[in-house]
Amino acid sequence: xxxxxQMNTIFKTTNLKLALCLVMLCGAVLLSGQEANSxxxxxxxxxxxxKPNRPDSPVARRVRELLKKDKSLSVSAWGGIKLPEGxxxxxxxxxxxxxxxxxxxxxxxxxxxNDIRQGFLYPLNEWIGNDDNGDGRITGDEVKWAPWKxxxxxxxxxxxxxxxxxxxxxxxxxxxxxxxxxxxxxxxGLDPDNPPKTWDELAYWCxxxxxxxxxxxxxxxxxxQKGIVLLPNGFTWLPWVQSDGGSPVVQVRKDPATxxxxxxxxxxTKFITPNGKNLASAKPRWKADFTSKAAIAAxxxxxxxRWMKWIRDPETGEPVTLCxxxxxxxxxxxxxxxIVFTENDIITGVARTVIxxxxxxxxxxxxxxxxxAMTTWFxxxxxxxxxxxxxxxxxLSWFPFPAGPDSGGVxxxxxxxxxxxxxxxxxxxxxGEREKVWEVLxxxxxxxxxxxxxxxxILGGLAKFVPPADLKRLGFEDYLRxxxxxxxxxxxxxESGKVRTFTEPFMGFWWTMGTAIDREVLxxxxxxxxxxxxxxxxxxxxxxxxxxxLMFGRTQAELDKYRPAARIxxxxxxxxxxxxxxxxxxxxxxxxxxxxxQVYSIFLPWMLLLPALLLVALWxxxxxxxxxxxxxxxxxxxxGSKWVGLDNFITLALDGSWWASLGRTVxxxxxxxxxxxxxxxxxxxxxxxxxxxxxxxxxxxxLPQITxxxxxxxxxxxxxxxxxxxxxxxxxxxxxxxxxxHIDSQTWxxxxxxxxxxxxxxxxWASMGMASLIYLAALHSIPGDLYEAADIDGxxxxxxxxxxxxxxxxPLIIINFFGTFIATFQNMGGIFLxxxxxxxxxxxxxxxxxxxxxxxxxxxxxxxxxAWILGAILIAFSYLQxxxxxxxxxxxxxxx
Numbered sequence: 001x002x003x004x005x006q007m008n009t010i011f012k013t014t015n016l017k018l019a020l021c022l023v024m025l026c027g028a029v030l031l032s033g034q035e036a037n038s039x040x041x042x043x044x045x046x047x048x049x050x051k052p053n054r055p056d057s058p059v060a061r062r063v064r065e066l067l068k069k070d071k072s073l074s075v076s077a078w079g080g081i082k083l084p085e086g087x088x089x090x091x092x093x094x095x096x097x098x099x100x101x102x103x104x105x106x107x108x109x110x111x112x113x114n115d116i117r118q119g120f121l122y123p124l125n126e127w128i129g130n131d132d133n134g135d136g137r138i139t140g141d142e143v144k145w146a147p148w149k150x151x152x153x154x155x156x157x158x159x160x161x162x163x164x165x166x167x168x169x170x171x172x173x174x175x176x177x178x179x180x181x182x183x184x185x186x187x188x189g190l191d192p193d194n195p196p197k198t199w200d201e202l203a204y205w206c207x208x209x210x211x212x213x214x215x216x217x218x219x220x221x222x223x224x225q226k227g228i229v230l231l232p233n234g235f236t237w238l239p240w241v242q243s244d245g246g247s248p249v250v251q252v253r254k255d256p257a258t259x260x261x262x263x264x265x266x267x268x269t270k271f272i273t274p275n276g277k278n279l280a281s282a283k284p285r286w287k288a289d290f291t292s293k294a295a296i297a298a299x300x301x302x303x304x305x306r307w308m309k310w311i312r313d314p315e316t317g318e319p320v321t322l323c324x325x326x327x328x329x330x331x332x333x334x335x336x337x338x339i340v341f342t343e344n345d346i347i348t349g350v351a352r353t354v355i356x357x358x359x360x361x362x363x364x365x366x367x368x369x370x371x372x373a374m375t376t377w378f379x380x381x382x383x384x385x386x387x388x389x390x391x392x393x394x395x396l397s398w399f400p401f402p403a404g405p406d407s408g409g410v411x412x413x414x415x416x417x418x419x420x421x422x423x424x425x426x427x428x429x430x431x432g433e434r435e436k437v438w439e440v441l442x443x444x445x446x447x448x449x450x451x452x453x454x455x456x457x458i459l460g461g462l463a464k465f466v467p468p469a470d471l472k473r474l475g476f477e478d479y480l481r482x483x484x485x486x487x488x489x490x491x492x493x494x495e496s497g498k499v500r501t502f503t504e505p506f507m508g509f510w511w512t513m514g515t516a517i518d519r520e521v522l523x524x525x526x527x528x529x530x531x532x533x534x535x536x537x538x539x540x541x542x543x544x545x546x547x548x549x550l551m552f553g554r555t556q557a558e559l560d561k562y563r564p565a566a567r568i569x570x571x572x573x574x575x576x577x578x579x580x581x582x583x584x585x586x587x588x589x590x591x592x593x594x595x596x597x598q599v600y601s602i603f604l605p606w607m608l609l610l611p612a613l614l615l616v617a618l619w620x621x622x623x624x625x626x627x628x629x630x631x632x633x634x635x636x637x638x639x640g641s642k643w644v645g646l647d648n649f650i651t652l653a654l655d656g657s658w659w660a661s662l663g664r665t666v667x668x669x670x671x672x673x674x675x676x677x678x679x680x681x682x683x684x685x686x687x688x689x690x691x692x693x694x695x696x697x698x699x700x701x702x703l704p705q706i707t708x709x710x711x712x713x714x715x716x717x718x719x720x721x722x723x724x725x726x727x728x729x730x731x732x733x734x735x736x737x738x739x740x741x742h743i744d745s746q747t748w749x750x751x752x753x754x755x756x757x758x759x760x761x762x763x764x765w766a767s768m769g770m771a772s773l774i775y776l777a778a779l780h781s782i783p784g785d786l787y788e789a790a791d792i793d794g795x796x797x798x799x800x801x802x803x804x805x806x807x808x809x810x811p812l813i814i815i816n817f818f819g820t821f822i823a824t825f826q827n828m829g830g831i832f833l834x835x836x837x838x839x840x841x842x843x844x845x846x847x848x849x850x851x852x853x854x855x856x857x858x859x860x861x862x863x864x865x866x867a868w869i870l871g872a873i874l875i876a877f878s879y880l881q882x883x884x885x886x887x888x889x890x891x892x893x894x895x896x
Contacts, residue, residue, distance in 0.1 A: 048078045048106050093858060107166075148165075175416075177379040188209050199404055230522075249508060299539060320339060454466055669825055676824075781808075
């Protein structure tokens with residue numbers, strides 16, 4: 001009985017516990033459901049430049065404040081695909097096309113207008129105000145958001161198109177100037193508080209700071225100390241042009257009364273002609289001006305610093321510059337004194353350049369090790385520069401770009417300030433969600449963010465690099481004593497206008513042209529082979545490309561002249577395509593005699609093929625047809641695309657650089673066919689003749705085939721290191737130890753003469769094994785009786801190769817030839833990873849040019865036009881390949 005009561009008590013207790021557990025479980029489910037609903041009800045805003053992995057950064061702290069204040073808000077970081085340098089905005093473009101772009105993105109000053117034209121951005125007028133009077137500006141009572149009035153006019157003008165506002169300037173900005181090592185300047189007997197004010201003074205400083213015989217601890221390949229490192233960057237070239245009074249982009253305005261055109265600088269806001277007429281209402285025509293006197297002078301100054309010949313006066317130690325006549329005579333007259341010199345006394349140049357992007361060989365490492373004393377870079381945050389260089393910030397200082405000979409003594413700095421914008425997809429969100437995006441946009445771009453960064457720098461011991469006006473405004477007057485007099489003078493002269501401030505070009509697509517100036521002018525001029533480089537012709541070529549569609553499009557009047565010829569060419573090409581298509585279709589439609597009895601109905605094979613046909617149509621032919629339409633449009637990834645007819649093809653026909661890229665493609669194909677195509681044939685013959693270890697050698701040559709092509713390419717890129725520490729250059733140095741052997745070390749991928757061959761060699765090495773096995777299989781199909789008969793007749797190896805082996809392999813060789821030819825014509829993967837078309841454009845083949853047009857230049861219609869021209873060229877080869885394949889008979893080879 002007691003046992004029964006105990007069991008009953010236990011049963012009741014257990015039921016009670018189960019009931020409590022069920023209640024708690026239900027409560028947990030309800031709470032989690034409420035939390036899930038709360039999370040689902042939050043409005044998420046993705047930000048491109050938000051870094052949650054840096055929680056102490058001002059932006060991250062500001063985001064936490066916004067989230068604490070607004071519980072219905074969620075902010076996430078956005079990350080896109082990382083692509084090689086020079087890929088431009090390919091990552092964000094692909095994200096916009098795939099509807100995965102961030103809500104808030106960073107827009108650079110020099111590309112925002114192009115992105116506006118492409119339809120990438122959403123206008124901000126619903127918060128800032130509307131252009132009610134139609135004057136193209138938002139001023140006075142039209143402004144609803146007060147901070148807009150505080151933005152400088154030029155910055156407002158850049159972000160506005162047709163009365164629509166597409167960006168808010170970010171609070172922080174950067175100046176670009178000349179950075180130098182104070183200790184090295186003092187050691188050379190120069191005054192760091194009295195920096196150069198002209199180009200000639202800077203050249204003199206560089207000579208004093210150059211010491212070819214100085215031992216640099218930790219230097220890997222550089223010898224001695226140079227005055228400055230010149231960076232092959234388009235944006236660091238601009239201030240030199242502007243410091244000589246030039247403007248890289250100009251606006252041309254025509255007087256409607258006289259028809260005379262007047263040229264004004266890009267940043268001009270007043271347009272008064274010499275006779276006093278105001279042309280502010282005249283529509284401007286923008287164009288690149290890369291061959292102006294100032295642009296040529298600036299590039300010539302690069303050449304002077306890199307390649308000038310000079311000596312030191314043996315008595316005073318002062319530098320003496322040599323002219324061509326001095327070099328021929330072997331002496332120079334200086335202050336009435338004759339100085340005789342030998343070849344060993346001549347010093348070449350006072351500047352270095354960056355060989356590659358590795359940090360230890362970049363400008364920061366050079367400056368830290370003392371291999372150079374100066375460089376040009378961002379000067380408003382020298383703390384980060386010092387951190388990258390691993391150098392004491394107290395050893396660094398800076399000055400504006402010195403004045404060129406025709407600038408009237410005006411020194412300059414470059415100011416860079418970017419924008420925060422909304423991506424076009426924000427327009428598809430509800431009004432309430434857009435308000436949240438605006439809340440985050442203004443929250444992370446406010447003045448407090450800039451002030452927070454300044455406070456970090458001040459409290460981090462970098463007050464000397466902060467503008468004195470900001471120190472006063474933020475209440476850090478005590479830190480003014482830490483600012484050196486020269487840096488204080490720099491900022492005061494910038495504020496007073498004595499040192500002029502310029503920006504990067506905002507009209508046209510400067511990103512593309514800056515890269516072109518880098519790759520096609522500066523990199524080649526500064527390279528080891530650049531002493532005799534014709535930079536004037538290179539600048540002329542780039543200016544032509546910029547004004548023929550790459551930066552500014554051709555005018556309608558120019559296009560109209562060529563439209564009749566374009567229509568005739570289109571008709572001829574269409575007729576050729578129809579004829580080839582007819583022959584291809586007819587070759588498949590020819591009826592053959594039945595050799596077997598038909599078992600299945602006629603519908604069953606087609607039903608089995610239907611899924612494959614649909615997939616091929618979806619992934620092959622739909623893009624083909626879509627591309628055909630795009631070629632006749634001004635296609636935009638976002639927004640509408642305007643029909644332009646044959647304009648893209650006309651522009652392309654007039655673009656000499658496109659035809660040059662086709663010529664380089666032919667050369668690339670020739671090298672591939674000469675090496676990658678013929679090598680497997682001879683390797684197969686050798687493998688068939690080797691007496692022992694056949695399996696070992698076949699495996700050895702086949703192993704690269706199982707390695708990823710990307711890995712192989714990057715492996716060879718490491719071996720092509722142009723420094724003496726590179727693998728191939730080390731091999732050369734070992735060979736030079738042999739008697740009577742002397743081979744100069746090479747720059748490989750940086751040498752215009754070797755670059756294309758260097759791009760082909762990895763393909764040869766990687767693909768030779770597989771191709772040789774295919775030919776080896778064909779060799780085993782040759783009857784042994786033929787070789788026995790040849791031996792009886794006394795034929796040697798070469799005779800058997802010529803009259804038996806090659807004729808037997810000929811059908812397979814022809815098949816592989818056409819297939820390899822077509823594939824190589826379209827190939828650009830190895831070049832993409834190794835050189836990205838450089839040095840200059842020496843390896844820019846047609847396939848790479850198409851990729852650059854689409855994803856770097858954002859000219860998708862032009863890229864598809866190029867692709868169609870390339871495809872039309874290959875149609876004949878495809879037709880021949882199809883005809884040959886129809887006649888081929890395959891059979892099993894005997895491997896015994």
